[in-house]
Amino acid sequence: MISTVKGIVLREVDVGESDKMLTLLTAEMGQISVYGGGVKRLKSPHFVACQLYTYSEFTIYGSRDKYYLRESVPAESFFGIRDTLEGAALAAYIAEVACDISLEDQPEEKLLRLVLNSFFCIAKKLKPIVQIKAAFELRAAAEAGFMPDLVGCEGCGKSELDTYYFDVEGGYFCCESCYRAKETDFDVQAKRTSEAEGIYSHAHLIIPLTPSVFAAMRYVLYCKPERLFAFELKDEAMGEFSGACEKYLLCHLERDFRSLDFYNSVK
Structure with a gap:
């Protein structure tokens, strides 16, 4: 079966001299693993699209047990993430959390959007790193099913408090x-x-x-x-x-x- 998905590379594992096993977070299929043959070669048409933290459109084939890369079109590489060590470290943390909480073969449009927005802010330096990290963590917890109840006091229901x-x-x-x-x-x-x-x-x-x-x-x-x-x-x-x-x-x-x-x- 051939499918086309939009997703971001969260993890890469080198296989041999020229191949990679990619972990993608996609809107349509959630977390999937895709084998990219020859994608490490500089002359590969997939070289850019298969770089870590790159958002691309991927055409894949296979089954849920193993997908193979057929075509790819890069959309956003977030190069600015690597401008600072702190930014790169935060991106790695966001990717690891996303890998942990994303489901396989289930739509993950909201989580993907959260990761993309976070990477965009890091790359463009729109907000302090500490703010991006914290906002991602809380929203990610909610997306993972751990939405806190911040409407009113658990005991009396009051919502406007000093502490x-x-x-x-x-x-x-x-x-x-x-x-x-x-x-x-x-x-x-x-x-x-x-x-x-x-x-x-x-x-x-x-x-x-x-x-x-x-x-x-x-x-x-x-x-x-x-x-x-x-x-x-x-x-x-x-x-x-x-x-x-x-x-x-x-x-x-x-x-x-x-x-x-x-x-x-x-x-």
Whole structure:
């Protein structure tokens, strides 16, 4: 069967001297593996389209067990990603997360659009790297099925607060009154660790958030995809926002990422 899909190269594995096994995230078929014969050769018509982080139209054939590349037309290479080590490190992290949460042979149009928008912002340097990373993490968690409830307090329903006590594991928040009423239970939750998975083993899972940080989280979750990065936070608030989004994603995916370790070492 021959199919034409639009997708981005998230991972590449060299096979022999001239071939590659490509992991693509596509709108139509989700995550697929495609064998590219001869694509490493400079004279190959597929050389550009099969580069890491390149968005292209691919014509493939085969079955879900193994696809082979037949034709390719590059659309966007995101060359600017490699201008800085921090940008390249973030792109690697985004690609690894996308590989982890994308489904095989299922449409992934929303996730693909999220990855493309994130890569575009990195390449064009439209927003601070820390902002791109955090917004991607929170939106990716939602796309993976872990949408937090940020509408109203879990206890009383209040939505406009001075401090939002965000339960990272539960995916909801409480006002101060409800938090104090359940403080003992929250303290137990806050001291839980994920040592077996190696995920921030000393981090508390209840995070007090300021109104500006909470508003940014709400915005990222409910805005239109093309407006995902159209918000601003001051430096201190951006740090809080980044920390909350990273913890939320890692907690719900229940794993860590080598690419994140590298990103944190170079940022």
